[in-house]
Amino acid sequence: MPGTRFQSGDMVMGRWPGSSLFYEVKVLSYDAKIQLYTVVYKDGTELELREADMKNPTGFKPSRRSRSRSPSRRRSRSRSPARTTRRSSSRTFATETPAARKEPKMKEVLEIRLSPVVRNTCHTHCWDLEWLFVFECFSAASCHVLDRECEGGMVLVCKLLCQSNSTRMHIKTDRLPYGSSHSVSFPPVFAGVSCMMLFLPVAVLGLMVVCSQEDASLMSPPPLPALDSLLDPHVFGMVVLWFLFQALLYVLPVGKVVEGIPLKNGEWLKYRMNTLHAFVLTVAALGAAVHQGVDLGYIHSHFLQLAVSSLLFSVLLSVYLYVRSRWAPQDQLAPGGNSGSVIYDFFMGSELNPRIKGFDLKYFCELRPGLMGWLVINAAMALAEMKLHNLDYPSPAMILVNCFHLFYVLDAYWHEAVLGYMDTTHAGFGFMLVFGDLMWVPFTFSLQSYYLVYHPSHLSLPWIVGIVTLNVIGFSIFRKANSQKNAFRRNPSDPTLSHLKTIPTATGKSLLVSGLWGLVRHPNYLGDLIMALAWSLPCGFTHILPYFYVIYLTTLLVHREARDEAQCRRKYGSAWDDYCREVRYRIIPRVY
Ligand SMILES: NC(=O)C1=CN([C@@H]2O[C@H](COP(=O)(O)OP(=O)(O)OC[C@H]3O[C@@H](n4cnc5c(N)ncnc54)[C@H](OP(=O)(O)O)[C@@H]3O)[C@@H](O)[C@H]2O)C=CC1
Numbered sequence: 001m002p003g004t005r006f007q008s009g010d011m012v013m014g015r016w017p018g019s020s021l022f023y024e025v026k027v028l029s030y031d032a033k034i035q036l037y038t039v040v041y042k043d044g045t046e047l048e049l050r051e052a053d054m055k056n057p058t059g060f061k062p063s064r065r066s067r068s069r070s071p072s073r074r075r076s077r078s079r080s081p082a083r084t085t086r087r088s089s090s091r092t093f094a095t096e097t098p099a100a101r102k103e104p105k106m107k108e109v110l111e112i113r114l115s116p117v118v119r120n121t122c123h124t125h126c127w128d129l130e131w132l133f134v135f136e137c138f139s140a141a142s143c144h145v146l147d148r149e150c151e152g153g154m155v156l157v158c159k160l161l162c163q164s165n166s167t168r169m170h171i172k173t174d175r176l177p178y179g180s181s182h183s184v185s186f187p188p189v190f191a192g193v194s195c196m197m198l199f200l201p202v203a204v205l206g207l208m209v210v211c212s213q214e215d216a217s218l219m220s221p222p223p224l225p226a227l228d229s230l231l232d233p234h235v236f237g238m239v240v241l242w243f244l245f246q247a248l249l250y251v252l253p254v255g256k257v258v259e260g261i262p263l264k265n266g267e268w269l270k271y272r273m274n275t276l277h278a279f280v281l282t283v284a285a286l287g288a289a290v291h292q293g294v295d296l297g298y299i300h301s302h303f304l305q306l307a308v309s310s311l312l313f314s315v316l317l318s319v320y321l322y323v324r325s326r327w328a329p330q331d332q333l334a335p336g337g338n339s340g341s342v343i344y345d346f347f348m349g350s351e352l353n354p355r356i357k358g359f360d361l362k363y364f365c366e367l368r369p370g371l372m373g374w375l376v377i378n379a380a381m382a383l384a385e386m387k388l389h390n391l392d393y394p395s396p397a398m399i400l401v402n403c404f405h406l407f408y409v410l411d412a413y414w415h416e417a418v419l420g421y422m423d424t425t426h427a428g429f430g431f432m433l434v435f436g437d438l439m440w441v442p443f444t445f446s447l448q449s450y451y452l453v454y455h456p457s458h459l460s461l462p463w464i465v466g467i468v469t470l471n472v473i474g475f476s477i478f479r480k481a482n483s484q485k486n487a488f489r490r491n492p493s494d495p496t497l498s499h500l501k502t503i504p505t506a507t508g509k510s511l512l513v514s515g516l517w518g519l520v521r522h523p524n525y526l527g528d529l530i531m532a533l534a535w536s537l538p539c540g541f542t543h544i545l546p547y548f549y550v551i552y553l554t555t556l557l558v559h560r561e562a563r564d565e566a567q568c569r570r571k572y573g574s575a576w577d578d579y580c581r582e583v584r585y586r587i588i589p590r591v592y
Pocket residue numbers: 420421422423478482485488489509510511512513517521522524525528553556560564567568
């Protein structure tokens with residue numbers, strides 16, 4: 001490349017688009033016509049950079065900077081955001097301009113997350129493929145697609161223009177920043193999603209049927225009753241009534257209104273926090289109904305019918321959600337939420353936070369009809385146990401299970417916890433979550449109390465004390481970890497957290513790296529799993545079925561952890577690798 005400042009093969013420092021961060025790049029070529037260098041970053045991203053955005057590596061010195069802003073946190077080991085990429089003894093792979101040193105300013109860093117989703121099953125012509133690009137920008141910077149290079153109908157490289165500084169980027173789909181792409185290949189997805197939609201409801205019903213057998217063995221499941229005997233219009237009416245009653249409580253003008261997550265268009269969603277009020281009013285209403293002669297035993301005697309009606313209701317609600325999502329504006333869709341496959345979008349959900357006026361369907365379903373229904377079912381099972389075994393009081397095992405579950409749900413209500421969780425902020429609201437909230441949660445989470453109705457379990461006092469202690473330990477870890485993380489995300493300078501060590505990341509957010517978050521990378525999952533075990537133990541060791549919840553939660557959280565890990569690696573780059581090196585275990589110390 002005669003006459004140019006940098007030659008092909010040179011290792012130089014290149015600015016990451018939209019940010020003030022420089023990373024080591026290799027010069028590939030120079031286009032004299034447009035006066036741009038094509039460079040490749042260490043993670044494989046190819047960009048076209050202007051000469052002004054490239055510097056000689058010798059001019060770079062590692063910056064010294066405290067890891068945290070609060071004076072108390074400054075005591076902890078210093079680490080610059082340069083550590084978001086690795087450093088060698090001889091040179092600095094990334095460094096920052098003084099402007100980026102104050103963490104709030106680091107919001108200027110642009111994080112690009114591309115989720116290409118094929119919208120068309122036709123793989124023959126590349127222009128038949130539409131792509132959905134999800135950009136998570138921490139500044140007003142945005143990019144638009146200039147062009148695509150395709151081969152065999154698949155997009156290989158996307159050419160993007162970063163509007164904030166006119167940088168052009170070529171992003172290879174197999175080399176997205178931090179190596180992630182979720183291109184959807186339809187035939188397997190279609191089959192997988194269809195199987196899950198059939199399998200999950202049948203599994204719930206199967207578990208319920210086995211639970212009511214004397215030999216509650218999964219090895220000898222009895223046949224499912226005929227579907228028409230399970231579909232009862234009266235029961236369906238009760239399910240609809242329950243949903244509407246909870247919806248009515250949700251819209252009551254009590255409880256404070258808080259801001260949740262910002263939408264892609266910068267708007268902040270508002271949520272009314274009145275789950276505890278709703279809980280108290282539900283208990284009062286049920287108390288009044290029982291006083292008026294309503295028999296809660298109906299729930300036990302129509303348990304399967306209730307589950308089937310909830311399933312039907314979930315399907316209808318999901319159809320409504322799918323249909324309305326077709327008209328939803330693009331900026332209200334979940335990442336990857338409009339894949340073009342009916343079945344996939346129906347299952348995963350397209351809209352992120354579907355609302356009817358201010359009524360947030362996802363937030364409502366996550367916390368109310370299902371979780372509250374779970375508690376009511378538990379109470380009904382305690383009554384059924386007393387009736388079946390002629391008891392004055394429920395058994396200690398039943399009391400323990402009821403109390404643990406009640407405590408867990410009240411904790412969720414006290415903290416109105418779901419706003420910052422992955423499902424609220426990232427997942428579309430489709431059949432999976434609707435079914436999860438309205439059928440899976442109430443009818444599988446209550447399996448332990450249902451099991452105890454038919455399988456009495458005698459607990460000695462030391463055993464009771466041991467189980468309660470285990471639950472307290474699990475809950476303390478779960479609560480403390482979630483509260484610390486939430487408080488830290490709300491206010492990173494929170495004085496109550498100033499004793500904790502943190503690692504800064506290039507996005508401007510830091511990661512907690514000591515205390516519970518220094519023990520394992522998901523202490524909140526650990527606490528949840530310990531609690532799950534404590535909930536199963538009162539049922540004894542005769543059958544595996546009461547341990548279904550632990551098995552489900554372990555599977556779900558291990559999968560979630562992997563998904564979150566991939567997301568965090570993409571978001572935080574090698575700062576996340578640093579965190580993983582410092583905190584080696586994911587969920588269980590020294591085991592996993
Ligand atoms: N009972 C049940 O069926 C279920 C219960 N749960 C429970 O729900 C709760 C929430 O779970 P979930 O939403 O999956 O995940 P988390 O609440 O753990 O959220 C993960 C996010 O936390 C942030 N984070 C990760 N590590 C750190 C760190 N070291 N310091 C600061 N922030 C960090 C990252 O987001 P960012 O950096 O962007 O803020 C990451 O994406 C858990 O307690 C879980 O056990 C979950 C699923 C099912």
